[in-house]
Amino acid sequence: MTDLLAALLLGIIEGITEFLPISSTGHLLIAERWLGHRSDLFNVAIQAGAILAVVLIYRQRLWQLADSFLHPARAEPVHGQSPRDYAWKLAVAFGVTAVLGLVVKKLGFELPEEVAPVAWALVIGAIWMVIAEQLAAKRAQALGERSEITWLVAVLVGVAQVVAGVFPGTSRSASTIFVALLLGTTNRAAATEFAFLVGIPTMFAATGYELLHVARAGGLAGEDWSALAVAFVASALTAFIAVKWLLRYIQSHTFTVFAIYRVILGVALLAFLPR
Incomplete structure (x- = not known):
């Protein structure tokens, strides 16, 4: 396999898995066993491509939040709340992640990025997703549909991002989405x-x-800039398609299919790991 093709495949894997609740870290760790380990710069670049895709998708919402500080009189609500409050809650969630993330990094607390713990995280995370979604459904029946993000949820989403960073295979998107569903x-x-x-x-x-x-x-x-560029573009394009698809999918479907996929992948990895 050529180096450019391997870079292309890694970019596609990053783009598909970064925002789906199936763990991009876990998939890339596994993929690199066959496609070759990449530099830290390469991994940074493909992650940046996925971020760019989400910025493009939510560009109108981001502009709405920014404009609410410039022209508060004409600001329209975001999910039933003031856009300025919503923006501050995003800031709080990010602040909690930043502070706790630095503390965790200083303490040196992190799991080794090996296949076995990733596989267990995929399976355990899948079980938690199913339980969380069932509990969230019961809350929805009892309370009705609620779209507002509370300050408690903002704080806990920030904590969930740190937890996902410490445990490879957990999935940042899964952790944050289900914290919001369970508690807000x-x-x-x-x-x-x-x-x-x-x-x-x-x-x-x-x-x-x-x-x-x-x-x-x-x-x-010494970086292979051609391979990096290919992976960056592939990550951005596939992330754009994956997020667009997910946003349509969850309008009428639950997250159960992702939990099933996680269990299948995790069990397969544990079964073949000894070989």
């Missing part, structure tokens, strides 16, 4: 939008941090 909104679309929006500054910050680290370590020299 009962609307899947509203929970997913908040999870994706708070992921934009979080992932930009993480990407910037890693890029600075790579530059200081001299990792920019």
Whole structure:
């Protein structure tokens, strides 16, 4: 397999899995066993491509939130709440992630990125997703449809992002979406939008941090820029398609299919791991 083809496949895998609740870290870790390990700069680049896709998808919402601070009189509600309050809740969620993330990094608390813990995280996460969705459905029946994001949910979404970062295979999107569904909104679309929006500054910050680290370590020299460009474009395009599809899918479907996929993949990895 040529290096460009391998880069293309890794970019596609990142784009598809970054925002679907199936763990991009887990899939890339597994894929690199067959397609070859890549540099930190390469991994930063394909993540940046996926972020760019989400920014493009939510560009109108992002402009609405920014414009609410410039022209508050004409600001329209976002999921039943003030756009300025919604923006501040995004900021709080990001702030919690940033602070806790730095604490965790300073303490050096992280699991090794190996196949076995990723496989277990996929299976355990799938079970939790099914239970969480059932509980969320009961809340929706009892309380009716609620789209507002509370301050408690904003804080816990920030915590969930850190937890997902510590445990490879957990999935940042799954953690944040289901925290919102369990403890705040009962609307899947509203929970997913908040999870994706708070992921934009979080992932930009993480990407910037890693890029600075790579530059200081001299990792920019000797990089295969052609392969990196191919992977970046592939990640952006596939992430755009994947997120667009997911937003339509959850309008009339649950997340159960993703839980089933996680279990199948996790069990398969555990079964073949000894070989």
